[in-house]
Amino acid sequence: MNKSATILVVEDAPEMLELIAGALEGQGFAVVRARNLADMRRCLPWAKADVILLDINLPDGDGVAAAVELRLRDKAGLIFVTARDAEEDRVQALEKAGDDYLTKPVSVRELIARINNVRRLREAQAVARVEIDGWNLDPIRRELFRPDGSLLPLTTGEFNILAALAAARPQPLDRDFLLDVISNRDPRSVTAHTVDTLIGRLRRKLDLPQGGGLIITTVRGAGYALSGVVEGRGEK
DSSP states (O other): OOOOOEEEEEOSSHHHHHHHHHHHHHTTOEEEEESSHHHHHHHHHHHOOSEEEEOSEETTEEHHHHHHHHTGGGTSEEEEEESOOOHHHHHHHHHHTOSEEEESSOOHHHHHHHHHHHHHHHHHHOSOOEEETTEEEETTTTEEEOTTSOBOOOOHHHHHHHHHHHHHTTSOBOHHHHHHHHHTTOTTTOOHHHHHHHHHHHHHHHOOTTSOOOOEEEETTTEEEEOSOEESTTOO
16 A cells, blocks of 8 residues: 555654654654644644544543544544553544554554554545435545434444445445454454444444334345445445
8 A cells, every 4th residue: 555644643752752753754654743632733734644643641631532522533544552451441442533543562564554454444435425315424524414414423333334334335244344344353452243233233223213214234144234225426
């Protein structure tokens, strides 16, 4: 994948900041450095980062809370890079705000692979708003609107699965593929059972009492598929 991209690195430890930034610059990335959340806020308007690497324990606040407040995932891919290694911290960060989660110390090769994975996922989702039986899915703003125009709140995991199913329609996607979509194959954050749990939650949210809900079907031996008549760019 073409590495010509801008990465915003938010890290308060000077040695770690330079280690990560220097390694990325050595691989051809443009890097913007921020030592705290205040620095990050100043950089966001002009940096136009493709991916943000964000520490959680910062001197002026919590990285996850800031990501939610600023809706960072609307602006760029977001990978948390932190010393927090508890499963609860990982799951909450991914559910609330992030595309991926890495614990320190980080491998430069793995970090670059994760950055490229996030970029590929976002590029695949960066299509025009898709209409499915009156429902509107906006992959860029990461929002889903019901046929009556109201916003249906989704977690990061739920949206990623729905966007993947919408992109693949009418073909089914298997659990392994959907696991990649929500976890980048990190077994410490999710398991295959998580896919089934998220599908169950999506089905309940997409069901409308008066009918007209989106239907996620189970295709035996193949996984899950999204039904509905779809309109939008790239449709056949």
